[in-house]
Amino acid sequence: xxxxxxxxxxxxxxxxxxxxxxxxxxxxxxxxxxxxxxxxxxxxxxxxxxxxxxxxxxxxxxxxxxxxxxxxxxxxxxxxxxxxxxxxxxxxxxxxxxxxxxxxxxxxxxxxxxxxxxxxxxxxxxxxxxxxxxxxxxxxxxxxxxxxxxxxxxxxxxxxxxxxxxxxxxxxxxxxxxxxxxxxxxxxxxxxxxxxxxxxxxxxxxxxxxxxxxxxxxxxxxxxxxxxxxxxxxx
Amino acid sequence: xxxxxxxxxxxxxxxxxxxxxxxxxxxxxxxxxxxxxxxxxxxxxxxxxxxxxxxxxxxxxxxxxxxxxxxxxxxxxxxxxxxxxxxxxxxxxxxxxxxxxxxxxxxxxxxxxxxxxxxxxxxxxxxxxxxxxxxxxxxxxxxxxxxxxxxxxxxxxxxxxxxxxxxxxxxxxxxxxxxxxxxxxxxxxxxxxxxxxxxxxxxxxxxxxxxxxxxxxxxxxxxxxxxxxxxxxxxxxxxxxxxxxxxxxxxxxxxxxxxxxxxxxxxxxxxxxxxxxxxxxxxxxxxxxxxxxxxxxxxxxxxxxxxxxxxxxxxxxxxxxxxxxxxxxxxxxxxxxxxxxxxxxxxxxxxxxxxxxxxxxxxxxx
Numbered sequence: 001x002x003x004x005x006x007x008x009x010x011x012x013x014x015x016x017x018x019x020x021x022x023x024x025x026x027x028x029x030x031x032x033x034x035x036x037x038x039x040x041x042x043x044x045x046x047x048x049x050x051x052x053x054x055x056x057x058x059x060x061x062x063x064x065x066x067x068x069x070x071x072x073x074x075x076x077x078x079x080x081x082x083x084x085x086x087x088x089x090x091x092x093x094x095x096x097x098x099x100x101x102x103x104x105x106x107x108x109x110x111x112x113x114x115x116x117x118x119x120x121x122x123x124x125x126x127x128x129x130x131x132x133x134x135x136x137x138x139x140x141x142x143x144x145x146x147x148x149x150x151x152x153x154x155x156x157x158x159x160x161x162x163x164x165x166x167x168x169x170x171x172x173x174x175x176x177x178x179x180x181x182x183x184x185x186x187x188x189x190x191x192x193x194x195x196x197x198x199x200x201x202x203x204x205x206x207x208x209x210x211x212x213x214x215x216x217x218x219x220x221x222x223x224x225x226x227x228x229x230x231x232x233x234x235x
Numbered sequence: 236x237x238x239x240x241x242x243x244x245x246x247x248x249x250x251x252x253x254x255x256x257x258x259x260x261x262x263x264x265x266x267x268x269x270x271x272x273x274x275x276x277x278x279x280x281x282x283x284x285x286x287x288x289x290x291x292x293x294x295x296x297x298x299x300x301x302x303x304x305x306x307x308x309x310x311x312x313x314x315x316x317x318x319x320x321x322x323x324x325x326x327x328x329x330x331x332x333x334x335x336x337x338x339x340x341x342x343x344x345x346x347x348x349x350x351x352x353x354x355x356x357x358x359x360x361x362x363x364x365x366x367x368x369x370x371x372x373x374x375x376x377x378x379x380x381x382x383x384x385x386x387x388x389x390x391x392x393x394x395x396x397x398x399x400x401x402x403x404x405x406x407x408x409x410x411x412x413x414x415x416x417x418x419x420x421x422x423x424x425x426x427x428x429x430x431x432x433x434x435x436x437x438x439x440x441x442x443x444x445x446x447x448x449x450x451x452x453x454x455x456x457x458x459x460x461x462x463x464x465x466x467x468x469x470x471x472x473x474x475x476x477x478x479x480x481x482x483x484x485x486x487x488x489x490x491x492x493x494x495x496x497x498x499x500x501x502x503x504x505x506x507x508x509x510x511x512x513x514x515x516x517x518x519x520x521x522x523x524x525x526x527x528x529x530x531x532x533x534x535x536x537x538x539x540x541x542x543x544x545x546x547x548x549x550x551x552x553x554x555x556x557x558x559x560x561x562x563x564x565x566x567x568x569x570x571x572x573x574x575x576x577x578x579x580x581x582x583x584x585x586x587x588x589x590x591x592x593x594x595x596x597x598x599x600x601x
Contacts, residue, residue, distance in 0.1 A: 036513045040248040058510040084497040088511030126250040152407040
């Protein structure tokens with residue numbers, strides 16, 4: 001079965017939204033801990049981060065949000081954030097406290113695999129990554145590899161990136177770890193096409209837009225992605 | 236992995252790492268190539284107007300021997316061109332024909348637009364909407380030079396956001412595009428590369444002050460936003476017994492009141508809160524209105540090799556007027572901060588980097 005990861009930004013309503021996403025068929029929830037200057041993010045995630053910060057969602061509040069979300073279901077929860085938060089909170093302390101609050105792993109969007117190797121996290125690889133870097137990321141990653149489908153930031157695109165097929169092929173030749181494709185996947189059709197290549201997909205910006213409509217709207221959107229992915233398995 | 240003591244590094248999305256490796260390799264090859272140095276020297280002397288003079292300002296600072304390193308007389312009116320020319324030659328060696336840049340005061344944007352016109356490159360400059368308003372003449376200059384200026388309408392609408400957007404553009408177009416960063420900030424190797432390209436300021440100043448006075452200065456003073464003119468002039472005096480004084484805007488004192496944080500790809504001293512969220516900087520001078528600073532400055536501060544002080548908006552404006560009335564020079568508001576502190580410094584022989592001219596700031600002073 002293809003895995004479906006949904007990205008949500010930490011906020012007051014996030015536990016409830018995450019539960020709706022799981023109900024709709026998400027296998028993993030990435031929880032954004034907002035940063036003021038998120039270099040990897042496009043307009044939707046960036047605006048969501050701005051709103052969350054304005055709402056007072058700082059590291060401690062985000063850890064509380066994580067713990068409250070953890071209480072609602074069992075699927076893996078993975079905080080996704082930026083180095084500056086860990087630098088301020090303490091790298092080891094962040095990892096310890098996040099695990100204690102129920103995190104299953106961690107993603108740091110601006111921390112390449114060769115930095116802070118002691119920090120167990122899901123590593124990212126991109127179409128521009130060399131084979132040597134893919135090998136390093138695969139060796140150090142925590143469970144699965146995050147395949148960035150495009151050279152670019154997060155956010156919806158009209159078409160699934162043509163670079164994904166080549167990237168999957170290169171990564172498969174180097175490692176057996178599961179591969180989740182993300183960045184630029186928003187429609188069920190794109191999710192299905194990406195899942196035909198990878199083991200799972202990550203949907204962020206489009207999920208945030210759906211979440212603006214409340215838990216029911218998010219549930220419906222996630223369910224549409226789930227059906228698209230389940231159709232892949234039948235192929 | 237960190238480049239300057241505990242500072243520097245590469246805190247960027249994985250997509251950029253291969254481009255930074257390529258940039259570093261291209262940079263090392265250029266440094267080892269006499270042809271690169273010869274071409275850059277030719278451009279700096281026949282196009283940019285180097286060497287720039289060293290002017291004694293004895294009416295501005297009576298009782299001192301205070302010299303101004305006249306980067307305001309460089310083509311385009313600021314030291315930024317030294318870096319832009321060097322990176323343009325490098326970009327062509329790397330086969331990149333599209334350039335993106337960020338700009339605050341607009342001086343780096345103008346320098347970038349200028350070299351792109353000269354080299355026939357496509358040029359996109361990101362500029363905060365607030366900065367576009369207060370530095371209108373530079374926006375018009377960039378347009379005339381054929382650059383596309385993209386306003387950044389979110390967040391602080393100043394240099395911090397413009398830099399983030401330029402980096403996002405680079406992530407998206409990394410195969411074809413060179414990111415021509417304007418200061419000694421950003422991921423490795425940028426801080427080192429920009430410092431090297433600006434070191435010409437220090438080399439000339441050292442020779443000129445020795446020729447004029449027969450000795451090294453007691454102090455060298457420069458304004459610090461990202462810190463490129465300061466690192467450029469400091470570099471030639473770092474192994475000497477010369478006080479190095481960086482002057483920050485009081486409302487943007489990344490070194491004075493900042494803390495270790497990660498911004499725009501490097502660990503440095505940053506205006507940030509307890510949670511690592513980057514705070515807004517406030518300065519009358521768009522070029523100093525930046526919450527970060529080059530990692531090498533953070534290291535020079537920690538090792539006590541350089542000292543960093545602040546100047547308020549009012550002090551800078553007052554120094555601006557004093558230089559105008561006593562020497563017939565309109566400085567940019569950025570180096571006016573350095574002038575304010577240099578005047579009262581307990582040192583007899585002082586060199587101040589006059590990093591740019593003030594025409595762009597007239598609307599601020601009216």
